[in-house]
Amino acid sequence: MNKNNKIRVRFAPSPTGHLHIGGARTALFNYLFARHNNGVFILRIEDTDRSRSTEEYIEAIIEGMKWLKLDWDEGPYRQTDRFDIYRSYVERLLNEGKAYRCYCTPEELEQRRQEALAQGKTPKYDGRCRNITEPMPADKPSAIRFKMPQEGRTVVNDLIKGVVEFENSQLEDLIIMRSDGTPTYNFVVVVDDIDMEITHIIRGDDHLNNTPKQIHIYKAFGWDPPAFGHLPMILGADKTRLSKRHGATSVMAYKDMGYLPDALVNYLVRLGWSYGDQEVFTREELIKYFSLENIGKSAAVFNPEKLLWLNSQYIIKEDAKNLAEMVIPFLIKEGIISEGQKLDMEWLSKAVNSLKERVRTLVELANSLKYYILEYVEIDPRAKEKFLKPENIKYLSELKELLSGLSDFTAREIEKVFHAFAEKHGIKLGAIAQPVRVAITGGTASPGLFEVLEIVGKEKVLKRLAKVIEGG
Ligand code: GLU
Numbered sequence: 001m002n003k004n005n006k007i008r009v010r011f012a013p014s015p016t017g018h019l020h021i022g023g024a025r026t027a028l029f030n031y032l033f034a035r036h037n038n039g040v041f042i043l044r045i046e047d048t049d050r051s052r053s054t055e056e057y058i059e060a061i062i063e064g065m066k067w068l069k070l071d072w073d074e075g076p077y078r079q080t081d082r083f084d085i086y087r088s089y090v091e092r093l094l095n096e097g098k099a100y101r102c103y104c105t106p107e108e109l110e111q112r113r114q115e116a117l118a119q120g121k122t123p124k125y126d127g128r129c130r131n132i133t134e135p136m137p138a139d140k141p142s143a144i145r146f147k148m149p150q151e152g153r154t155v156v157n158d159l160i161k162g163v164v165e166f167e168n169s170q171l172e173d174l175i176i177m178r179s180d181g182t183p184t185y186n187f188v189v190v191v192d193d194i195d196m197e198i199t200h201i202i203r204g205d206d207h208l209n210n211t212p213k214q215i216h217i218y219k220a221f222g223w224d225p226p227a228f229g230h231l232p233m234i235l236g237a238d239k240t241r242l243s244k245r246h247g248a249t250s251v252m253a254y255k256d257m258g259y260l261p262d263a264l265v266n267y268l269v270r271l272g273w274s275y276g277d278q279e280v281f282t283r284e285e286l287i288k289y290f291s292l293e294n295i296g297k298s299a300a301v302f303n304p305e306k307l308l309w310l311n312s313q314y315i316i317k318e319d320a321k322n323l324a325e326m327v328i329p330f331l332i333k334e335g336i337i338s339e340g341q342k343l344d345m346e347w348l349s350k351a352v353n354s355l356k357e358r359v360r361t362l363v364e365l366a367n368s369l370k371y372y373i374l375e376y377v378e379i380d381p382r383a384k385e386k387f388l389k390p391e392n393i394k395y396l397s398e399l400k401e402l403l404s405g406l407s408d409f410t411a412r413e414i415e416k417v418f419h420a421f422a423e424k425h426g427i428k429l430g431a432i433a434q435p436v437r438v439a440i441t442g443g444t445a446s447p448g449l450f451e452v453l454e455i456v457g458k459e460k461v462l463k464r465l466a467k468v469i470e471g472g
Contacts, residue, residue: 007039008199011065011072012189014046015057018250019064021242021302022204022234025268029231030202031070032269032290042196043075048188050080064251068261069283077196079188086183089191089221090144090176098220099176101142102129125172144177146187146217154212159229159292161205166212174213186210190217198226202292205230229292233299234271242302258330258361259307263314267307271300280313312360320353321345323365327352330366336373343373351455354447372455376464377442384438392435393469395425399432400465409458411450418450439468 011027013019019027034041043065047053062076093099102125109125116123130147148171156164176187183191189210193201208230218225236246248254254264266281274296275281275289315323324345331337351372352365359365371377379388388396402417403409422429433449440461446452453461 006199007034007037008042008197009034009039009202010042010044010075010193010196010198011070012044012046012192012203013061014049014052015054015061016049016052017057018252019061020249020251021268021271022249023061024064024068024070024251024264025234025271026203026231027065027070028068028265028268029273029290029292029295031072032286033200033202033292034073035287036290039199040073041071042077042198043072044077044079044192044196045075046079046185046189048079048183048185060252067255068251068265070265074196077192079192082188082192083183085195086177086188086191087181090183090187093146093176093220094144096220097147099144099146100130100132100173101136102145102173102175103132103136103140103142104129105141122170124170127173130173141179143175143179145173146176146220148173148213148216154215156208156211156215156228158208158211159200159227160232160295161208161230161297164208164211166209168212171213171216174217176217186213187217190214190221193226194218194221194223200227200229202229202231205232229295231295232272232297235299235301237301237303239299239301246302247304254307258363258365259311260314260318260326260362263311264307266314267310271302272296280310308360315359315362315365316356318356320349320356323352323356323362324348327362327365327369330362331369331373334363334366336366336370347455354451354455358447371441371446371452375460376467377440379438379442379468380444383442383444387435387438387444388468392432395421395427395432396435396439396465397469399436400462400469403453403458403465404462406458409454409461411448411454414453415450436465440464 009030011023011030013023013027031041033039043062045058045061047058058076058078065072090099094101104125112126113123125145127150129145136142149168150171152168154166154168154171156166158164174186175184177183192198211228211230215225234242236242238246242249248257251264255261262283265283265286266279269281269286269290270279272295273290274294281289327348328337328343332339337343348369351369355365355368359368399417399421402421403414406413406417418429418432422432425432434444437446437449437452438444440456441452456464
C-alpha cells in the first residue's frame with residue numbers, strides 16, 4: 001500500500017479503437033471499486049504502440065467515459081509523455097545487472113524461431129546475450145532484455161480467479177526496450193503502476209498471461225506487486241467472444257441508438273457482478289454495494305434484450321423534462337424537427353410523459369413523438385381501411401364541429417364531448433375513439449386518446465380531421 005494508505009486503481013486503455021463494451025465494464029469496475037473504498041481512480045492512456053494509437057481514439061475513449069459519467073481523479077496520463085521515466089527505470093535494471101543488452105538481430109531471432117517451430121518446440125529466446133563479457137561496439141544496435149527467472153513457479157493469487165500458477169521456465173527474457181529506444185508494453189505497464197502507486201489491478205483476463213512476467217519486474221524494482229483481479233470475458237449469445245458480429249460493441253453506438261448512460265452502466269455492472277437478485281441500481285447503490293468478491297468466475301453473456309429492458313426501466317424512471325432535453329438530438333436526426341427549431345419544452349415534456357411507458361429507447365421516443373409534433377401524420381393503410389370507412393367519416397365530421405366549438409381543449413372537456421356524442425348516437429365510445437385515434441396518430445395504438453388530443457392541440461386536431469374527412 002502507498003504512503004497514504006489509499007486504494008489506487010487505474011483504467012488503462014490502449015487507444016487503438018473506440019471505448020467498447022468490455023473496456024467500459026473494466027473502467028466501471030475500477031471506478032466503483034475506487035469510489036466504494038474512497039480511493040483514487042486514474043485514467044491512463046497506453047499509447048506506446050504509435051502505429052495503432054490515434055488522437056481520435058483517445059478522444060473517443062474520453063468521450064465515452066464522460067458519457068457514462070465515469071469521472072476519474074487523476075489523468076489522463078499518456079505513456080508517450082513518459083519516455084524519460086521509462087528510460088530511467090531501464091537504466092536502473094541495467095546498472096543492477098537485472099537487465100542486459102541483446103545484440104541479436106531481428107533476422108537471427110526470426111531464423112531461430114523458425115528452427116524451433118520446425119522441431120516442434122515453442123520458440124523462446126535462448127538467453128545467449130545474457131553472459132556476453134567482451135566489450136561490444138557502442139554503435140552496435142541492441143535491445144534491452146529483462147532477466148526472467150528460469151526456475152520455480154510464479155503464483156498469482158487472483159482476487160477473482162483464485163490461485164493461478166505459472167512455470168517460470170515458460171517465461172523468456174522479455175525485451176523491455178527495443179533497439180530504437182522505445183520501451184515495450186509489459187514493462188511500461190509495470191513502471192507506471194509502480195510510479196502511480198497502484199494498489200489493485202482490475203483488468204480483462206486476456207492479460208492474465210502477462211501477470212507473471214509483470215510480477216517479476218515489480219520484484220526486480222523491490223516493489224510488492226499490487227493485488228490482481230482478472231475479469232472473465234464477455235461472450236455473445238453464441239458463447240464466442242463478444243465482437244462486432246454480435247451487434248454494436250462501441251459504447252457511443254449505444255448513445256446513438258437512444259440508450260441512457262445510466263441504463264448502460266447498470267447493464268454493464270451486471271455483466272459479471274451481482275448483488276442478490278437485484279437488477280436495477282442507482283449509482284449510489286452501486287458504489288455502496290460494489291465488491292470484487294461478488295464478481296463471478298465464469299464468462300458473462302451479453303444480452304441485448306435485457307439491455308433494452310433496462311433502458312425502458314430507466315426511461316420510465318427519468319424525469320420527463322430531462323427526457324425532453326435528451327430526445328431533441330434524436331428528433332433532429334430522425335428528421336422530425338429541423339436543427340435550431342424551437343419547441344415549447346413544457347409542452348414537449350407533457351408529450352414525453354404520455355409516452356414514457358411505451359418506448360424502450362430515445363429513438364423510439366422520437367418516432368412516437370411524431371404525431372404530436374408534425375402538422376399531419378401518415379396514416380397506416382390497414383388502419384385506414386378498417387377504421388376510416390364512410391360511416392365513420394360521417395361521425396368524424398360531426399365530432400369535428402363539436403370539437404371546434406370547444407374553448408377549453410383539455411382532456412377532461414374532450415372526454416365529455418366524446419361521451420355525449422356516443423350517447424346521442426347510441427354507439428360505444430370505442431366505435432368513435434378508434435377512428436379518431438387513427439386520424440390523429442396515424443395508427444391504432446397510442447396513449448389515452450383524450451390526453452393525446454389535448455397535447456396535439458386543437459388546431460392540429462381539427463386540421464387532421466378535416467384532411468381525413470376530405471378523403472386525404
Ligand atoms: N492497455 C491494456 C489494454 O487496453 C490494459 C493493460 C492493463 O490493464 O494492464 O488492454
